[in-house]
Amino acid sequence: MLTAIIVLAAAGLALALVLALATLIGVALIQRAFPPQGCMVDVAGARLHVVEFGPRDAAGPPVVMLHGASSNLQAMHPLGERIARTRRVILIDRPGHGWSTREHVADSTPAVQGRMIAEALTKIGVSRAIVVAHSWAGALALRIALDHPERVAGLVLLAPVAYPWRGGAGRYNDVISTPLIGPLLAHTITLPLGLLVANSGASGVFAPQPMPDDFVRDSATLLLLRPREFIANARDLVTLKAAVVEQAPRYVEIKAPLSIISGDVDKTVTTRIHSRLLAATVPQAKLIVLPDVGHMVQYAAPDLVASEIEAMAGRMTRPMVTAP
DSSP: OHHHHHHHHHHHHHHHHHHHHHHHHHHHHHHHHSOOOSEEEEETTEEEEEEEESOTTOSSOOEEEEOOTTOOGGGGHHHHHHHTTTSOEEEEOOTTSTTOEESOTTOOSHHHHHHHHHHHHHHTTOSSEEEEEETHHHHHHHHHHHHOGGGEEEEEEESOOOSOOSSOSOHHHHHHTSTTHHHHHHTTTHHHHHHHHHHHHHHHHHTTSOOOTTHHHHTTGGGGGSHHHHHHHHHHHHHHHHHHHHHGGGGGGOOSOEEEEEETTOSSSOTTTTHHHHHHHSTTEEEEEETTOOSOHHHHSHHHHHHHHHHHHHHHHSOOOOOO
């Protein structure tokens, strides 16, 4: 009996070592395939990857785009390219995601990440911006508007998280956020299993719309499978509910103009719970609900989303008219 236990333990250890080695090799290959595209900005507690394009001298405030969970700035790149025809556009990998790092995995809340992003914008010379945010980053953009109102000229939120929801963030995220067990899984089985389900997982977020061809490649989604990012992402998701419980009562304080665009069949972030209530709470809010559209509204209706961003920017550059 003891011999059998020793053999099983040795086999388990050997398997774990093989998976850990496969993960190391996989991480190296993924990072080679999807290298950073922008510059690195050091802030307190993090190093943020920032990509800029479009005319730097364009009229009006720049447009800052923030991605959601299980993602990185590449997911916002097609929309950013469109807006950059006439505007300065800044894409940021949230702390711990893409090529951005953070010193402490516990720095997962919108409040902490908002402070880091505000500091990064200061360092690249942006004092005030229109903030465009998708999904998880909706809560982040709202927190920036609350804690740094002077930095926000306007908000365009796409299928945003804003309020607590029934249930949690998924059992696997809970496990990955657990000390010892989470890192062990992240450094052994997460990457091999993730490679098998990456396409099906991403396509589920797009439903009922089809996922664009090559989305997983074009969005550098596989960067998520690196252990340090997978752990950070899980932590972000697990702590988000408590964060929005804390900040939601303050939404009435937001003075910046706000446009919200959501799909009426979004199964990832329910429009009824989040977007409709937010629009009824924030004083200067406009809500657009797209029929038969799911979570990825910037891909389902890119022309409409771009026009809302341009309309917001136009409000900032329109000359003041004074009475004679």
